[in-house]
Amino acid sequence: MDGIAGRHAMVTGGGTGIGLEIAAALTAAGARVTVLGRREGPLQAATAAGKAAGFEVADVTAEGAVAAAIARAGTPAILVNAAGAAESAPFLRTDDALWDRMLRVNLLGAVSATRAALPGMLAGGWGRVVNIASTAAMRGYPYVSAYVASKHAVLGLTRALALEVAAKGITVNAVCPGFTETDIVAESVARIVSKTGRSEAEARAELAKHNPQGRLVQPEEVAAAVLFLCSDGASAVNGRALAVDGGEVP
Structure with missing residues (x-):
């Protein structure tokens, strides 16, 4: 696909679920994909299956580990922040530890990876950052207040950073799947x-x-949206939330 073939792409949370499907789709489109995650087994399996060219083991909540992984793998021109977690509890039983986990994984994980990858994109004059958010970034759901807040924050990050890099050949967008x-x-x-x-x-x-x-929603439908946002055809799409939800969010 134009704009993707020959590029180095990194997918956090790339060993399972939506991240794995995105890695496979980017590989099929001609990218050299590095998958990153906490568990070596799924990452090895993804690489052995030809869905990625290589892998790095790192926890996205540990900023130094992510930066070191990107340094080893090489700066990606395409970064997909797919690592995430969801926990549920009534608001009054959502303690500080749960809030911390949701914000560290869903928001600060994307911040850490993007902070490490962005300088190389700026130096190369081209880049794509795609944050896998959720329809929870665009509306509310009961009993998941911390998760919803973290995903709203991811969308805020997307919109703000998109404006900072708009004139530098880089786009920053969010894909917001419904229940997948x-x-x-x-x-x-x-x-x-x-x-x-x-x-x-x-x-x-x-x-x-x-x-x-x-x-x-099927994971491959989310991956298709990511491919579009990474392509040359989406060069003017920046700071947007692309819902993949069958029409749930107006």
Whole structure:
């Protein structure tokens, strides 16, 4: 794909779920992809399967580790911040530790990786930063106040940084999936089943009903949106939130 082939791309959270699908799509489009994550096993598997050219083990919440990983792998021209986490609790039972975890992974993880990658993009006069946010960056959901706040912050970061680099050949955008067929959603289904006694099918239907299409989004649909934003055809798309949600967010 124009603008992607031959570029070095890094995908955080690239060993599983949406991140893995994005890595595979970028590889298929001709990029040299490095996947980054905390667990070596999934990263090795992704590389062995040809979905990435290499991997780096690092926790995105440890800024020094991310910077060192990028130094080893080489500065990416394309950075996809797909590492993330979701935890739920009623607001009055959401303690400071939960708030800290959501902000460190979802917001500061993206900050750390972008801070390490951006100087090389500026020096090269070209770059793409894509933050995987969520429809939770564009609306509210009950019982996940810390998660929603962290994803709103990711979108704020996207919009602010996009303006800083707008005239430097770099774009910064966010992809905002609705409920997507991933391990995180599988964990949500399990929680619904355990807490409510509903069947797995009923729990999945509860999540799918948010999507006007009546289904869960597929990871490859999110990856397709990322590919577009990384392409030359999206050079004028900057500071935007691209919802992949079947029409859930107006």
